[in-house]
């Protein structure tokens with residue numbers, strides 16, 4: 001991503017969560033606060049863009065849509081996988097975070113936090129938790145400006161850790177903060193591995209394994225390697241990979257082989273506890289829905305524990 005500009009994908013995903021919270025039921029993930037982090041112009045920008053997508057994707061069917069709301073719903077639920085990707089993984093993460101806190105985790109480290117609203121949505125969880133939002137300085141500065149404009153009081157348990165992973169390691173960045181390496185911790189790393197090299201992903205995971213005590217855990221999502229093979233990739237994932245490069249200037253470059261992940265992580269000091277594929281994700285979070293949401297093809301969730 002650009003060194004100076006806040007991540008565009010982080011903003012887009014947050015507004016997808018916001019739109020879902022305002023318009024869909026039942027909720028896959030209820031990010032009831034994200035809406036307030038956007039200006040009227042930004043909301044209009046995203047909604048206008050989503051209104052145009054059906055015409056580009058399937059002009060004939062687009063012509064039959066009754067109104068703008070129907071066009072947006074079709075875009076978000078079916079055409080673009082972004083909403084399913086972010087809603088499912090955020091729900092999975094916070095469900096597992098609750099379990100981890102019950103088992104003694106004291107710190108929640110949100111890597112590549114973007115416009116995550118956890119600390120403001122879940123104040124009851126802060127009785128037992130220190131939260132570290134680790135993100136690129138440009139994205140974090142932008143978010144902090146929005147938090148200030150929203151007038152939200154920042155809890156003392158919230159710690160901002162700016163870091164550019166291309167310049168500095170996670171360990172160095174956390175060492176600058178009040179992060180306690182002795183305390184059991186829970187890390188999330190959502191929507192970020194796609195944009196990094198394989199080496200950078202494994203370096204960060206190794207850092208977590210070295211930095212956090214045994215029993216700490218990390219959740220991250222990843223695309224499988226088929227997503228990057230045009231003959232094998234699902235149509236909407238091919239479009240996503242094209243658009244994140246061409247429109248957002250945040251190219252997706254890396255996928256992983258789900259069948260090799262357990263061995264890859266074991267070499268880093270992590271035990272792969274869960275490795276969900278789109279079918280597993282459908283069963284957990286999407287089955288029975290009457291709208292069009294379904295899990296993103298090629299997206300997987302990994303839950304790994306520090307040995």
Ligand SMILES: C[S@@+](CC[C@H](N)C(=O)[O-])C[C@H]1O[C@@H](n2cnc3c(N)ncnc32)[C@H](O)[C@@H]1O
Pocket residue numbers: 001006007009010013014086111112113114115116134135136137139140163164165166189190191192195
């Ligand atoms: C697709 S967004 C995901 C945001 C959030 N986790 C979510 O699910 O909505 C990717 C995030 O990774 C961060 N990021 C990308 N490259 C980075 C880098 N080199 N150093 C630190 N953070 C980076 C961006 O700032 C952004 O917040």
